[in-house]
Amino acid sequence: METELSKKLGIEHAIFGFTPFPAVAAAISRAGGFGVLGAVRYTAPDELKRDLDWIEAHVDGKPYGLDVVMPAKKVDGVTEADVEAMIPEGHRQFVKETLAKHGVPELAEGEASGWRITGWMEQVARTQLDVAFDYPIRLLANALGSPPADVIARAHDQGVLVAALAGSARHARKHADAGIDIVVAQGYEAGGHTGEIASMVLTPEVAEAVAPLPVLAAGGIGSGEQVAAALTLGAQGVWLGSLWLTTTEAELHSPALTQKLLAAGSGDTVRSRALTGKPARQLRTVWTDAWDDPAGPGPLPMPLQGLLVAEAVSRIQKYEVEPLLGTPVGQIVGRMNSERSVQAVFDDLTRGFERAVARLDRIAGRGRS
Amino acid sequence: METELSKKLGIEHAIFGFTPFPAVAAAISRAGGFGVLGAVRYTAPDELKRDLDWIEAHVDGKPYGLDVVMPAKKVDGVTEADVEAMIPEGHRQFVKETLAKHGVPELAEGEASGWRITGWMEQVARTQLDVAFDYPIRLLANALGSPPADVIARAHDQGVLVAALAGSARHARKHADAGIDIVVAQGYEAGGHTGEIASMVLTPEVAEAVAPLPVLAAGGIGSGEQVAAALTLGAQGVWLGSLWLTTTEAELHSPALTQKLLAAGSGDTVRSRALTGKPARQLRTVWTDAWDDPAGPGPLPMPLQGLLVAEAVSRIQKYEVEPLLGTPVGQIVGRMNSERSVQAVFDDLTRGFERAVARLDRIAGRGRS
Numbered sequence: 001m002e003t004e005l006s007k008k009l010g011i012e013h014a015i016f017g018f019t020p021f022p023a024v025a026a027a028i029s030r031a032g033g034f035g036v037l038g039a040v041r042y043t044a045p046d047e048l049k050r051d052l053d054w055i056e057a058h059v060d061g062k063p064y065g066l067d068v069v070m071p072a073k074k075v076d077g078v079t080e081a082d083v084e085a086m087i088p089e090g091h092r093q094f095v096k097e098t099l100a101k102h103g104v105p106e107l108a109e110g111e112a113s114g115w116r117i118t119g120w121m122e123q124v125a126r127t128q129l130d131v132a133f134d135y136p137i138r139l140l141a142n143a144l145g146s147p148p149a150d151v152i153a154r155a156h157d158q159g160v161l162v163a164a165l166a167g168s169a170r171h172a173r174k175h176a177d178a179g180i181d182i183v184v185a186q187g188y189e190a191g192g193h194t195g196e197i198a199s200m201v202l203t204p205e206v207a208e209a210v211a212p213l214p215v216l217a218a219g220g221i222g223s224g225e226q227v228a229a230a231l232t233l234g235a236q237g238v239w240l241g242s243l244w245l246t247t248t249e250a251e252l253h254s255p256a257l258t259q260k261l262l263a264a265g266s267g268d269t270v271r272s273r274a275l276t277g278k279p280a281r282q283l284r285t286v287w288t289d290a291w292d293d294p295a296g297p298g299p300l301p302m303p304l305q306g307l308l309v310a311e312a313v314s315r316i317q318k319y320e321v322e323p324l325l326g327t328p329v330g331q332i333v334g335r336m337n338s339e340r341s342v343q344a345v346f347d348d349l350t351r352g353f354e355r356a357v358a359r360l361d362r363i364a365g366r367g368r369s
Numbered sequence: 370m371e372t373e374l375s376k377k378l379g380i381e382h383a384i385f386g387f388t389p390f391p392a393v394a395a396a397i398s399r400a401g402g403f404g405v406l407g408a409v410r411y412t413a414p415d416e417l418k419r420d421l422d423w424i425e426a427h428v429d430g431k432p433y434g435l436d437v438v439m440p441a442k443k444v445d446g447v448t449e450a451d452v453e454a455m456i457p458e459g460h461r462q463f464v465k466e467t468l469a470k471h472g473v474p475e476l477a478e479g480e481a482s483g484w485r486i487t488g489w490m491e492q493v494a495r496t497q498l499d500v501a502f503d504y505p506i507r508l509l510a511n512a513l514g515s516p517p518a519d520v521i522a523r524a525h526d527q528g529v530l531v532a533a534l535a536g537s538a539r540h541a542r543k544h545a546d547a548g549i550d551i552v553v554a555q556g557y558e559a560g561g562h563t564g565e566i567a568s569m570v571l572t573p574e575v576a577e578a579v580a581p582l583p584v585l586a587a588g589g590i591g592s593g594e595q596v597a598a599a600l601t602l603g604a605q606g607v608w609l610g611s612l613w614l615t616t617t618e619a620e621l622h623s624p625a626l627t628q629k630l631l632a633a634g635s636g637d638t639v640r641s642r643a644l645t646g647k648p649a650r651q652l653r654t655v656w657t658d659a660w661d662d663p664a665g666p667g668p669l670p671m672p673l674q675g676l677l678v679a680e681a682v683s684r685i686q687k688y689e690v691e692p693l694l695g696t697p698v699g700q701i702v703g704r705m706n707s708e709r710s711v712q713a714v715f716d717d718l719t720r721g722f723e724r725a726v727a728r729l730d731r732i733a734g735r736g737r738s
Contacts, residue, residue: 201589201700
């Protein structure tokens with residue numbers, strides 16, 4: 001599975017794996033793909049340093065990358081307290097009542113909620129980058145628009161390729177104009193923040209819009225057949241996130257959530273603003289239903305919603321309150337039916353890819369292999 | 370482009386084209402595909418007979434099929450007047466006000482609105498079938514669930530294959546259990562009634578669920594690359610509807626609508642209940658916005674909504690009131706940018722397919738053709 005981009009990066013398979021877990025990222029790179037560590041949860045530079053050290057020690061010299069969340073538009077001097085003050089009391093009350101209704105226990109005194117808005121603010125992302133640029137990362141991806149010009153320049157100075165996610169051709173062209181190197185075309189069926197255009201339509205549209213820049217297809221890809229389809233559509237590789245959540249290397253630390261993921265079908269996700277205020281695909285739960293209910297107050301815009309629900313989400317996760325327990329995940333969750341190692345998932349992808357190519361060759365009347 | 374199904378039907382390319390226009394259906398079959406005439410608008414048997422005669426005279430002996438809308442569940446003795454009586458007065462008022470607000474003229478005295486609910490009722494579909502079974506149709510497709518058992522049996526007696534549309538694997542398995550021969554997996558990005566699961570995920574899921582029954586992929590397919598991707602995903606053919614709307618053979622009879630289709634991008638459709646009461650993808654217009662506005666009364670369930678808006682839709686179409694003018698169409702509308710003959714569209718599909726296969730072969734390291 002060799003494309004111009006995979007050759008450039010020196011990887012065997014044009015399969016990029018996005019994951020918040022260092023062990024998964026390293027295993028993807030070792031398997032011949034390209035592991036990309038999601039950095040958003042690292043608010044402390046030391047923790048990111050520790051995990052990048054771990055990857056360095058376990059990646060067998062294979063290339064890997066980092067994904068940050070860095071807004072291109074800078075909002076100077078805005079603190080978390082400023083944002084907190086913008087949340088209406090009625091919304092706080094709704095969170096309280098919804099949690100109480102489902103018996104979600106309080107956190108212990110002094111216990112911090114996990115996710116904070118700070119991970120989404122530029123100064124934190126810049127601290128992450130200061131750490132990351134000391135490591136031989138080969139790719140820097142940004143999930144929220146193009147990175148600022150100086151970050152792109154710094155990456156290029158160090159020989160680091162820059163990737164950005166796009167949900168439309170227009171969005172992708174803006175990235176290209178900003179000087180990035182790779183566009184990740186994120187289809188409707190993808191987990192996390194995503195637009196309304198499905199991968200089948202989006203992938204070729206973005207590939208044509210930014211050619212000759214390489215495009216990675218994201219959304220709906222969890223088998224070798226789907227990898228082959230995405231490459232057929234003009235992508236130079238695929239970007240998979242959801243599929244790794246149920247690998248044995250993943251550290252979800254929630255058996256109940258893993259079970260929910262293994263049991264879920266492709267129809268059990270929803271594109272909801274419940275998590276961050278922007279539409280993001282995730283497991284449909286009693287919690288997302290409450291936010292999407294027209295009778296409720298509805299989600300606040302980003303970044304208010306994320307801040308509003310941060311503690312609630314921590315409590316739901318910590319106490320594994322099953323009906324409310326969710327996670328960002330794509331429609332491909334219907335195919336995630338067993339816990340397997342990253343290597344086993346990878347073998348499945350590459351074997352399925354070969355089968356799909358042979359099948360298409362037969363249909364096209366080419367060499368029957 | 371040869372699959373088991375295309376061999377069985379004796380067609381050169383596994384490309385199925387659904388269209389309400391006899392000239393388009395005949396041209397698709399002549400080009401080596403399989404034209405399927407949508408019968409829902411034929412409430413008069415004579416008109417269907419006339420158009421099938423025309424196809425017979427223009428199809429050069431190539432195979433073709435018919436698509437009806439026939440509910441599996443029978444509602445005995447329900448007349449259009451019964452259904453009319455179930456429509457709330459507030460909804461009628463909303464239609465009146467919305468049309469007045471945008472200056473949509475009234476129909477002339479005695480002028481009938483085009484679409485009537487009768488086309489969706491079983492007795493009308495049965496009349497269509499009585500006509501169609503006198504012609505050598507090779508395929509009977511049903512857009513609304515599996516056809517009734519006696520219809521399937523009658524089709525099989527005459528050597529006619531039966532196809533049904535499905536938006537989920539569960540739905541597809543029900544069709545298979547009912548004894549149909551082909552499942553059309555209709556993805557989220559498709560025009561018309563469609564579910565929430567995108568083609569990239571739905572196609573392989575349905576193919577695995579009903580194997581060894583053949584599956585046609587529908588939704589998001591408007592180029593040879595997309596045809597190749599769908600076949601890679603396990604489909605035995607593709608089912609295209611939107612793409613033919615801007616062919617020179619199409620009889621939209623509305624230059625303004627044709628221009629809207631040619632100008633629309635992939636993000637200019639919406640999955641709305643405005644047209645029939647069930648979610649159907651269509652051009653997003655001031656009309657669909659009015660129905661999807663939380664401040665409005667919202668659409669009624671099927672079949673009430675279709676009956677409620679029938680006259681309004683006729684008026685909007687007749688007078689080509691641009692801001693309200695729409696049609697069911699898929700996200701592939703972004704690729705429909707010029708009026709071309711069916712043959713030219715077909716050539717583009719088959720050439721793009723060959724290119725895509727060659728590209729995938731190169732990526733897979735197979736014979737560099």
